[in-house]
Amino acid sequence: MSALSDQLVTFAILAYLVAMISHAVEYALGNGRSARARTVAAPARELATVGAGSGAGPVDAGPSGANPAAAPGAAGAARRDPGRLAGLIGVGLTALAALLHLGALVARGVAADRMPWGNMYEYVLTVSFIGVAGWLAVLAKRPVLRHLGLFLTLVMVLLLAFAEMVLYVEITPLIPALNSYWFVIHVSTVVFSSGIFLLGFVPAVMYLMRNGYESGRRGFPYDLARRVPKAATLERLTFGLHAFAFPVFTFAVIAGAIWAEAAWGRPWGWDPKETWSFISWVIYAGYLHARATPSVKRNVAVWIAVLGFATMLMNLFGVNIFFEGLHSYGGLD
Amino acid sequence: MAIVDDPVQAPPQPPHHRPNALLALLRNSWRQLTSMRTALILLFLLAVAAIPGSVLPQRGVNPEDVNGYFREHPDLAPVLDRIGAFEVFGSVWFSAIYLLLFTSLVGCIVPRLRDHVRALRAVPPAAPKRMDRLPQHALLTVPDADAATIAAVLRRRRWRVRVTGDEVSAEKGYLKETGNLLFHLSLIAVLVGVALGSWYGWHGNRLLVAGAENAFCNNRQQFSEAQLGPQVDAADLPRFCLTLTDFQARFLPSGQPESYNAKVDVEEFGRAVRPAEFSVNSPLRLDGANVYLLGHGYAPIIRYTDRFGQAQTTSAPFLSKDGMLTSEGIAAFPDANVDPATGDRKPDLQVAFEGLYLPTAPDAPPFTRSEHPEERNPAVWLIAYRGNLGLDAGIPGSVYELDQRQVRNGQLKQVGEGKLLRAGEKWTLDDGTTVEFLGTEPYITLSVRYDPGSTMMLASCAVLLLGLMGSLFGRRRRVWFRVLPGGATGGAPSAGGLPVDPAAGSTTGGSSLVQAGGLPRTEYPGFAAEFAELVAEVEGRRGPDDARDRDEKPEGAD
Numbered sequence: 001m002s003a004l005s006d007q008l009v010t011f012a013i014l015a016y017l018v019a020m021i022s023h024a025v026e027y028a029l030g031n032g033r034s035a036r037a038r039t040v041a042a043p044a045r046e047l048a049t050v051g052a053g054s055g056a057g058p059v060d061a062g063p064s065g066a067n068p069a070a071a072p073g074a075a076g077a078a079r080r081d082p083g084r085l086a087g088l089i090g091v092g093l094t095a096l097a098a099l100l101h102l103g104a105l106v107a108r109g110v111a112a113d114r115m116p117w118g119n120m121y122e123y124v125l126t127v128s129f130i131g132v133a134g135w136l137a138v139l140a141k142r143p144v145l146r147h148l149g150l151f152l153t154l155v156m157v158l159l160l161a162f163a164e165m166v167l168y169v170e171i172t173p174l175i176p177a178l179n180s181y182w183f184v185i186h187v188s189t190v191v192f193s194s195g196i197f198l199l200g201f202v203p204a205v206m207y208l209m210r211n212g213y214e215s216g217r218r219g220f221p222y223d224l225a226r227r228v229p230k231a232a233t234l235e236r237l238t239f240g241l242h243a244f245a246f247p248v249f250t251f252a253v254i255a256g257a258i259w260a261e262a263a264w265g266r267p268w269g270w271d272p273k274e275t276w277s278f279i280s281w282v283i284y285a286g287y288l289h290a291r292a293t294p295s296v297k298r299n300v301a302v303w304i305a306v307l308g309f310a311t312m313l314m315n316l317f318g319v320n321i322f323f324e325g326l327h328s329y330g331g332l333d
Numbered sequence: 334m335a336i337v338d339d340p341v342q343a344p345p346q347p348p349h350h351r352p353n354a355l356l357a358l359l360r361n362s363w364r365q366l367t368s369m370r371t372a373l374i375l376l377f378l379l380a381v382a383a384i385p386g387s388v389l390p391q392r393g394v395n396p397e398d399v400n401g402y403f404r405e406h407p408d409l410a411p412v413l414d415r416i417g418a419f420e421v422f423g424s425v426w427f428s429a430i431y432l433l434l435f436t437s438l439v440g441c442i443v444p445r446l447r448d449h450v451r452a453l454r455a456v457p458p459a460a461p462k463r464m465d466r467l468p469q470h471a472l473l474t475v476p477d478a479d480a481a482t483i484a485a486v487l488r489r490r491r492w493r494v495r496v497t498g499d500e501v502s503a504e505k506g507y508l509k510e511t512g513n514l515l516f517h518l519s520l521i522a523v524l525v526g527v528a529l530g531s532w533y534g535w536h537g538n539r540l541l542v543a544g545a546e547n548a549f550c551n552n553r554q555q556f557s558e559a560q561l562g563p564q565v566d567a568a569d570l571p572r573f574c575l576t577l578t579d580f581q582a583r584f585l586p587s588g589q590p591e592s593y594n595a596k597v598d599v600e601e602f603g604r605a606v607r608p609a610e611f612s613v614n615s616p617l618r619l620d621g622a623n624v625y626l627l628g629h630g631y632a633p634i635i636r637y638t639d640r641f642g643q644a645q646t647t648s649a650p651f652l653s654k655d656g657m658l659t660s661e662g663i664a665a666f667p668d669a670n671v672d673p674a675t676g677d678r679k680p681d682l683q684v685a686f687e688g689l690y691l692p693t694a695p696d697a698p699p700f701t702r703s704e705h706p707e708e709r710n711p712a713v714w715l716i717a718y719r720g721n722l723g724l725d726a727g728i729p730g731s732v733y734e735l736d737q738r739q740v741r742n743g744q745l746k747q748v749g750e751g752k753l754l755r756a757g758e759k760w761t762l763d764d765g766t767t768v769e770f771l772g773t774e775p776y777i778t779l780s781v782r783y784d785p786g787s788t789m790m791l792a793s794c795a796v797l798l799l800g801l802m803g804s805l806f807g808r809r810r811r812v813w814f815r816v817l818p819g820g821a822t823g824g825a826p827s828a829g830g831l832p833v834d835p836a837a838g839s840t841t842g843g844s845s846l847v848q849a850g851g852l853p854r855t856e857y858p859g860f861a862a863e864f865a866e867l868v869a870e871v872e873g874r875r876g877p878d879d880a881r882d883r884d885e886k887p888e889g890a891d
């Protein structure tokens with residue numbers, strides 16, 4: 001079972017990699033297509049230009065960015081459009097990879113006879129699965145966001161490869177302190193909310209690039225955002241995901257405090273892990289605040305969200321690796 | 334931060350205006366402090382200020398690490414210490430930030446609370462004259478329209494409704510602001526809970542070796558380390574005694590611990606002795622205190638027989654150094670070699686053993702590390718010392734280490750080389766005295782705690798979560814309906830400029846035109862859909878799909 005899990009992880013990485021390549025192909029073809037399309041018949045041209053957010057105007061005022069009906073592949077143009085095809089293949093492969101990923105988690109859980117989040121390797125595996133599952137759910141609701149797939153799969157490949165190469169540990173049962181149902185509640189909600197924060201991080205970064213693009217900036221990295229949805233759409237998505245993840249994360253931290261009381265006698269002890277959760281919580285609270293404050297610009301608010309995610313990463317990797325504390329259950333020496 | 338630029342432009346003030354200027358300054362500062370922007374900056378500062386608390390060792394978390402830091406950075410550490418860097422979360426600057434933040438919070442909440450209570454008691458405002466200026470609007474034909482029926486539809490959907498003549502105003506989603514206020518109020522309540530805990534709470538740590546002779550009774554002197562809140566008197570501690578009767582630890586072949594279980598006899602004041610069990614994750618909950626299992630180890634039982642043939646036995650807890658429970662400690666016999674006939678003490682004939690205990694000793698030397706935490710092949714490596722242990726000097730020494738000053742100044746001398754003893758083995762020293770290793774007793778380390786703020790913290794955390802969800806997912810919005818006079822058709826131009834639905838022309842005399850408008854007061858992408866549904870219901874047809882926003886579906890919450 002354990003070996004099966006390891007193999008499935010490898011296959012999942014490969015699938016994410018191929019999905020990423022497909023998305024990249026779509027991306028590349030898409031750029032070319034909008035140039036070609038301009039020389040073709042007028043209606044087609046309009047569609048393509050709007051859909052691609054072509055660089056002609058300083059601001060892409062086209063409504064299509066937010067509107068699935070007018071998304072790049074409307075009607076006839078789609079069938080002949082290899083870029084769109086590549087994109088759809090990318091989505092299909094992402095779904096396949098997610099299935100493999102899920103299989104790996106289940107196999108690992110069965111092999112260990114417990115929830116698969118007892119050490120950092122399993123933790124990253126689970127968080128990233130939540131992220132990709134959330135991504136597929138969002139995509140089902142708003143197909144127009146498909147272009148973000150490139151970045152999502154990139155993040156997935158990096159995370160999983162990092163987990164596989166750096167964090168991998170053999171299966172062991174839990175140490176006694178982790179053997180509690182509050183542990184299951186705490187960790188599952190932390191994992192879940194981290195997955196959603198991870199998912200929210202993608203549109204947040206895309207928003208920052210797209211926002212720059214829409215206000216006329218060109219060159220790296222703004223050009224990357226030429227074909228992604230409109231900044232306003234991305235911003236709303238960013239907010240929605242964070243607003244969803246934040247209460248879950250809050251609950252997770254509270255559950256952790258309840259667990260810590262039972263295990264160590266104090267609900268909160270400023271152990272490095274606790275300290276960094278506090279930091280993340282405060283930063284994300286700051287993001288929600290900033291977004292509700294009229295005098296704070298939206299891109300400043302989104303930067304705070306990005307910073308929040310950086311603190312989550314710090315908590316996940318940095319704290320387990322650099323600091324010593326009660327929570328150091330990473331499994332690495 | 335925004336700049337307060339009043340004094341610059343103000344003309345020179347006559348002296349008697351000064352108090353006003355001061356007042357204005359105060360008022361301005363208060364306004365600044367309670368602004369969302371300031372709250373944001375303070376939140377950010379709070380996060381930044383917490384970082385050193387994770388980077389530098391903290392006394393509250395691990396005092397030994399702090400001492401280690403002092404040794405490694407003898408120049409830097411005292412400077413850092415002076416600015417509170419080893420007690421970040423109790424430092425002046427950290428406290429200043431959160432106190433300012435909470436002051437800002439109170440200053441922000443109180444007026445909002447007042448406004449919200451007012452809004453909750455107020456009726457929804459009258460309909461605007463021109464509904465077509467609202468983000469959502471429609472003109473509908475409703476058979477037998479009257480305001481009361483429309484109001485009933487809205488009430489059924491839990492809108493707060495006001496009917497004035499032919500107009501219906503309705504509002505919904507007060508939960509958002511209620512939730513937001515509850516959330517922020519419970520933040521304060523959490524802080525109050527923390528404060529209660531630190532004023533009226535106490536805790537103490539100690540080590541408890543198995544056996545009735547080692548029983549522990551709860552009082553301050555019995556703790557190796559204790560902290561009482563400023564409002565707690567040592568005499569207030571609840572009275573109870575604990576005896577460790579048994580301790581079980583299970584390990585995997587790799588040495589990783591799998592489970593712990595401690596069995597104790599508890600005697601609470603005025604009650605019969607009762608057995609109890611506890612372990613990591615399930616503390617022993619007593620009246621007025623909880624007992625937590627923090628760690629465990631072995632206490633080798635050492636018997637020393639002195640020159641007069643007097644035997645003394647001690648079970649000395651050894652502190653574990655690694656995951657395999659290689660443990661270090663001392664067994665001291667300050668009363669050794671006291672002449673039983675005369676009671677004559679010879680301070681230079683006290684005896685102590687420095688020991689290294691290996692629950693699973695390797696088969697061959699070096700005997701420096703245990704191979705497994707279970708006692709599969711227990712052995713203790715002892716080094717004997719004779720001389721003055723230095724216990725009378727009045728300086729409290731460690732019970733786990735010999736007083737090295739005595740060794741250095743030659744008053745305490747090592748006797749021979751060290752020796753490895755297995756259970757039951759005896760070693761005869763140069764003066765004919767003997768030392769025996771009889772086995773071990775388990776010991777546990779405990780934390781005994783009382784935190785009167787915990788219930789409050791838990792309750793306010795629950796409210797906090799509920800409030801947060803209400804606030805994030807609640808949506809405040811208003812709708813208005815106006816039944817136009819004249820009943821039937823053709824009222825288009827006077828109907829607030831709304832285009833008339835062609836279908837309306839064919840209505841019979843029993844129908845009337847109704848203007849409807851809707852205003853989301855917070856960001857709410859699904860409002861169009863909800864409005865369409867509402868309008869459809871008022872019209873008496875339930876087919877909201879035709880009006881549904883293609884991009885945004887309603888998010889479900891109201």
Ligand code: HEM
Pocket residue numbers: 284285286288289292366367368369370372376434435437438439441442512513516517520801804805
């Ligand atoms: C103790 C520090 C604080 C924390 C952790 C905090 C946290 C939050 C969070 C997470 C939200 C977003 C959720 C929601 O909409 O309710 C929020 C909203 C809000 N906070 Fe705070 N807050 C703090 C202090 C303050 C202060 C000092 C003020 C006033 C200056 C304030 C005013 C507001 C307002 C007005 C909103 C509602 C924004 C909206 O319209 O959605 N908060 N706060």
